Amino acid sequence: MDGEDILSSLGDASDETEFYTPMPAGYRPGQTKYVFVLGTVMSGLGKGIFSSSLAKVFQDKGITVAPIKLEGYFNRDSGTLNPYRHGEVFVLDDGMECDMDLGTYERMLDQDLTSLNFTTSGRIFSTVLEKERAGGYLGRDVQMIPHVTGEVKNRLRELAVASRAQVIFVEIGGTVGDVENAYYIEAIRQLSYEEGPHSCCFVALTYILEPSTLGEQKSKPAQMNLKQLNAMGIHPHIIACRAQRPVTRKVREKLALYSNVPMERVFSMHDCDSIYVVPESLRGAGIDTAVVELLQLEDCVDREAEAAARSVWNGYISRFRQAACPVTVGIIGKYTTLRDSYASVIQALEHAGTALGARVSLEWIDSAELTDANVGERLRCVDAVIVPGGFGTRGVDGKIAAIQHVRMQGVPYLGLCYGFQVAVIEFARNVCGLAEANSTEVDVHTPYPVIDILPGQKSIEGMGATMRLGGQDLLVEPETLLSGLLGEREQYRLRFRHRYEVNPDFVERLEAGGLVFCGRSPHEPAANQPHGQRVMQALELPTEVHPFFLATQAHPELTSRPLSPDPMFVALVRAALARRGQQPAVSAVDSPVTVCAPADECGTGF
Numbered sequence: 001m002d003g004e005d006i007l008s009s010l011g012d013a014s015d016e017t018e019f020y021t022p023m024p025a026g027y028r029p030g031q032t033k034y035v036f037v038l039g040t041v042m043s044g045l046g047k048g049i050f051s052s053s054l055a056k057v058f059q060d061k062g063i064t065v066a067p068i069k070l071e072g073y074f075n076r077d078s079g080t081l082n083p084y085r086h087g088e089v090f091v092l093d094d095g096m097e098c099d100m101d102l103g104t105y106e107r108m109l110d111q112d113l114t115s116l117n118f119t120t121s122g123r124i125f126s127t128v129l130e131k132e133r134a135g136g137y138l139g140r141d142v143q144m145i146p147h148v149t150g151e152v153k154n155r156l157r158e159l160a161v162a163s164r165a166q167v168i169f170v171e172i173g174g175t176v177g178d179v180e181n182a183y184y185i186e187a188i189r190q191l192s193y194e195e196g197p198h199s200c201c202f203v204a205l206t207y208i209l210e211p212s213t214l215g216e217q218k219s220k221p222a223q224m225n226l227k228q229l230n231a232m233g234i235h236p237h238i239i240a241c242r243a244q245r246p247v248t249r250k251v252r253e254k255l256a257l258y259s260n261v262p263m264e265r266v267f268s269m270h271d272c273d274s275i276y277v278v279p280e281s282l283r284g285a286g287i288d289t290a291v292v293e294l295l296q297l298e299d300c301v302d303r304e305a306e307a308a309a310r311s312v313w314n315g316y317i318s319r320f321r322q323a324a325c326p327v328t329v330g331i332i333g334k335y336t337t338l339r340d341s342y343a344s345v346i347q348a349l350e351h352a353g354t355a356l357g358a359r360v361s362l363e364w365i366d367s368a369e370l371t372d373a374n375v376g377e378r379l380r381c382v383d384a385v386i387v388p389g390g391f392g393t394r395g396v397d398g399k400i401a402a403i404q405h406v407r408m409q410g411v412p413y414l415g416l417c418y419g420f421q422v423a424v425i426e427f428a429r430n431v432c433g434l435a436e437a438n439s440t441e442v443d444v445h446t447p448y449p450v451i452d453i454l455p456g457q458k459s460i461e462g463m464g465a466t467m468r469l470g471g472q473d474l475l476v477e478p479e480t481l482l483s484g485l486l487g488e489r490e491q492y493r494l495r496f497r498h499r500y501e502v503n504p505d506f507v508e509r510l511e512a513g514g515l516v517f518c519g520r521s522p523h524e525p526a527a528n529q530p531h532g533q534r535v536m537q538a539l540e541l542p543t544e545v546h547p548f549f550l551a552t553q554a555h556p557e558l559t560s561r562p563l564s565p566d567p568m569f570v571a572l573v574r575a576a577l578a579r580r581g582q583q584p585a586v587s588a589v590d591s592p593v594t595v596c597a598p599a600d601e602c603g604t605g606f
């Protein structure tokens with residue numbers, strides 16, 4: 001039976017049949033291919049990196065791809081998750097708050113994603129429950145199988161219709177054996193049957209231990225968990241072994257023996273210096289060819305396009321590896337103990353550094369430990385400072401102290417979202433003489449609420465998806481530092497996630513003190529905005545006053561891509577190089593020409 005025959009036997013919810021396979025209009029079974037990526041043994045293996053890298057290799061071949069991540073948790077989106085536990089909240093252009101892996105997909109594929117590319121159990125179950133109330137199940141008792149699994153299959157097929165992708169890359173969150181994702185695994189098992197032969201490819205990521213006391217790689221946990229996957233009806237076509245060091249042939253043989261996966265499809269995916277080298281290592285291991293064969297996509301491959309895309313990408317990798325000029329950027333934040341909370345900031349700095357031939361090392365500084373007294377010493381060895389996004393009151397005084405220091409000492413500064421708001425507070429207090437200026441997020445009774453809640457936010461109750469979210473254009477003031485950075489670029493669209501903004505009542509006063517609002521929202525204010533002003537979206541200090549002081553209400557780190565680094569980050573790294581007396585590379589060329597100054601007493605930091 002091909003996919004269509006199978007589906008003609010399925011039917012809709014009724015008493016007549018046990019099958020339940022809702023199908024979006026326009027979907028033709030058997031036409032879309034699916035690659036499913038599952039994790040075994042433990043979480044944090046880099047399923048997103050694997051899946052996005054393989055998708056990138058397929059994209060290079062001229063094949064259209066679309067990724068989706070299925071999360072097991074019941075939150076409807078990632079917006080209410082603590083970044084300290086789950087990593088940064090990534091925001092898509094349409095305002096969807098999602099897992100940080102979506103950032104990896106966007107960067108790897110250079111593609112803007114939408115809420116269709118992400119779902120959670122909370123979303124799946126909400127849909128099922130709403131459908132039940134609307135009488136959508138025709139008197140049936142609503143069950144995990146087939147109704148909840150039917151909704152999962154529907155989501156995947158909706159993405160197939162909307163994206164028109166030839167291959168959908170599906171990442172199942174969590175680990176095989178988790179209760180939360182068991183129904184996702186069941187759904188994809190059903191889907192692979194319904195779509196027919198050569199439609200689906202299953203990849204199991206696993207982990208090979210190497211206990212230092214043994215000095216030997218061990219595959220038992222991987223074997224056991226792969227068996228568990230088999231018991232769920234899934235026999236992977238490919239096994240990708242994560243490990244610290246290259247996985248030995250012996251270990252790969254053992255896995256092949258226990259899982260019936262041919263040796264040439266069991267490969268080592270050991271740690272590497274940049275995630276962007278993974279696409280090339282997948283090619284090197286022949287994984288792309290294996291998947292092309294399994295899905296019978298040979299006729300869709302455009303070898304010339306692939307060679308061209310590959311050489312552009314490899315240019316990035318070699319620039320990254322050759323980048324030699326050390327600069328140190330201090331990141332002053334709250335979640336500095338967990339780097340995943342600032343994943344996109346780290347990536348954006350890598351992109352910018354690579355474009356300029358600079359090797360950026362990071363100095364993590366907990367804002368709660370900074371005071372007026374220790375800030376000078378604490379920031380002595382950094383060449384630039386970033387205050388990234390944040391929420392709440394903890395560590396705000398330390399951020400203010402840091403911003404005052406960098407403003408007065410001419411240290412290059414980039415403020416991101418909260419870092420923009422705190423820069424306004426610092427300027428109001430220390431330059432405009434408004435001593436107790438604050439954000440109403442920190443002090444609701446401040447006499448000078450220079451940062452206040454957005455008018456549209458005042459009446460909102462609850463926490464989920466209630467902020468000003470998603471992509472907005474930035475209207476840039478001509479003849480400013482920012483407009484100079486953008487050059488010929490006609491549009492500068494950035495992502496936003498905030499509840500507070502610059503209070504328009506103070507804009508004149510701040511400008512009179514010398515602060516320049518160089519970016520505003522382009523739209524006329526909505527009728528419910530009593531002040532009738534545009535939202536202030538970026539600020540700067542004139543270059544006569546400070547070599548580089550720029551901040552934005554947006555999150556430019558979210559839209560920086562390896563081959564198109566964000567201009568604000570590039571400018572920050574350039575200013576950091578200049579502070580070290582180094583000449584940045586002229587542009588992103590094949591051989592960086594950066595001239596490094598000798599390491600000073602602060603050392604190179606890496």
Ligand code: GLN
Pocket residue numbers: 388389390391392416417418419421441497498499500501
């Ligand atoms: N807490 C601030 C606000 O809600 C800044 C948010 C952020 O940094 N993402 O406006």
